[in-house]
Amino acid sequence: MARNSGFPWALFEALSNARGVTGDEGPVRKILKDFLKPHVDSMEVDAMGSILVQKKGKTAGARILLGAHMDEVGFMVMKIEKSGLFRVAKVGGLDDRMLAGKRVRVGPGAAPGVLGAKAPHLLKAEDKAKIVKLEDMTVDVGASTEAEARKIASPGDTATFESTFESWGPSLVRGKAFDDRVGCAILAALVAGPSPVDFVAVFTTQEEIGLRGARVAAQKFEPDVAVALEGTGAADTPSKRSEALGAFPRLGDGPVLTRRDSSTITDREIFALFEEAAGKAGIRWQEKRPGIGGTDAGEFHRARSGARSISLSVPCRYIHSPAALAARSDIEAALELARAALSPLGRVKRPAGPRLEKS
């Protein structure tokens, strides 16, 4: 059952544990650069902080761009209170309802801290019906004065959730920032291995606040076809919405192909190309629930004169929370599917312009 795609599990673990809130992706970038260095002729870091790699394959074909984002959702320190507590703001999409009482790491030194909320004993009845907002919480690192706190972090520094990568039984892995370190690890594996075609790999920044690194990377390379490699939300957990709309994607049912999300309407031919590649390679895949979320493909597909784009994702439960859960088999299969799609992607014709004859 277990596939052996050569997925770099140790790299994925290191990437998941690394701290890289949007705009502060340095530690993630360092791990990726160290991993990629022996496998590439050249590598550059652009003005946005994205890592750009031009991979030589056996043949040149269509200009292919593969992307994964390095940043993760988290927090930014806004203010230090006289009491030594930090006020923080969200970076990226976070639900207030899962923040109270969570463990965090603060500042460049990763000081342990907690997102403290008032004890239930002290709540008035009307408070209980209200959501505790992040603005009403503080991050406590143990400091009792402003000066003590300043040694740990200053306004502008970031904080991450505290979670350590681990295996849950033989088939699952669990950790922080699978969105999108899983994509980074898949893309790094593609760069490290042999490729039938040339492609450009971009490890982007600032996806979580509006796909900003992706825009710049795609504008530079002007791809014909682009693929965003992602960790996407699984919807196979109990909820009224899943009952109504179907509980998919599911953990263990294979990589996820997106027809439409809030950022992109996938090019039909590219979708069919992936479908066919999966079929030929015997890889089970699943649909993403249409309309939800957005990926770097949103910027890839509208960069310069446009690129035909798709998102290929690993289903992960509980993205944008302290830790996500993913199936090893889905990750391996996503890498295999990406690899299987490379040759056909190289044969994609660059459309001369808008396909007017079809409209």
Place this chain on the structure above:
Amino acid sequence: MALRKISPKKSAAKEAHGRDRRARAQAARKGSALAWLREAVEIPGVSGHEEALACWFAGVATQLGAEVRMNRLGSCVAERRGKGAPRGPRPRVLISAHADSIGLVVTHITPGGFLRVAPIGGVDARILPGQDVWVHGRQTLPGMFGSIPPHFQSGGPPKPFELDELFVDIGLAGPAARRAVSVGDLVSYRSPLTEMAGGRVYGRAMDNRASVVAALLALEQVARLNPAVDLLVAATTMEEVGRICVGGMTTAHIERPDYAITLDVTHGEMPGVEEPHAYKLGGGPALCVGPHIHPAMFKALVETAEREKIPYQVEPAPASTGTEVGDIQTAGEGIPSAVVSIPLRYMHSAVETLCLADLEKVARLLARFVVRLERGVTRGED
């Protein structure tokens, strides 16, 4: 729960062999607050299921030279006789700290293998989404409360999640989950004790293991001071559930002390939680005053703190103190009682935060107060 089933000597022997035992004894001699706290919070000890914790408590107390006994509802009492004739007469002083902590229990396993749970004690549902837990099934398994990502939430203004919308994910499909976990299995928070800046620590179940540890530290100091007082240190059960604190109540009834001091945690100050409902972390013990406290006990505690130059804070409690003291004070013919509290932030979360120095201060105050009780206390009205 019978005494023979949880003979502390047997369990201590089982747990500790060779080097382990020596290391443990050394740690016990050093009376390391942090080392004991780390061990104590690792034990789940959910209300009604305190056996392992009682065994740990008994092991440490035995090494400190106390004689331990377990009572019918699981509370563990360590007795240290004071100087003088073997049978006294000496004042009997009870220091009680409830050993149990809040937790959850599995009520249902969904066809998909997700666990539905109910609270044991005052669980705060607001902290549960995304919370790491241990599920104490056939084996102890890691789990987490599922959270619905913002992307999947339906429209409309969001409301706080109710516990019955939430579930624990242990990463097992239905049949496997049902083999690993049964309805009735316990769930505890997963949050290792972590050292922070400023001598503070966070972790689960600090409410009330911090007090259990402070009581043991006090026992250690009393052994050195050797007053003419018979000291009883009790790790009591089932404080977090129900209106009556069953463990403290029955322990007081059995032991019939002359004086009783209950150790518990109180709310630490933080934004939105200010005096008169909150006490400074690092500011030393909070001493309750009010109808549940014998005025002479409070006065003697204050005098002891001032004489020993131990900083303290006064915690007015117009009715219940929120501790088991109310059920100890009214045991038997009535027991002059007091409450000493450790300030703690984020109570009943998995990241309860306190200042280690407060534990030491509480222990020193208690030990000196036990010595003070050689002379007894009276209202001074008669």
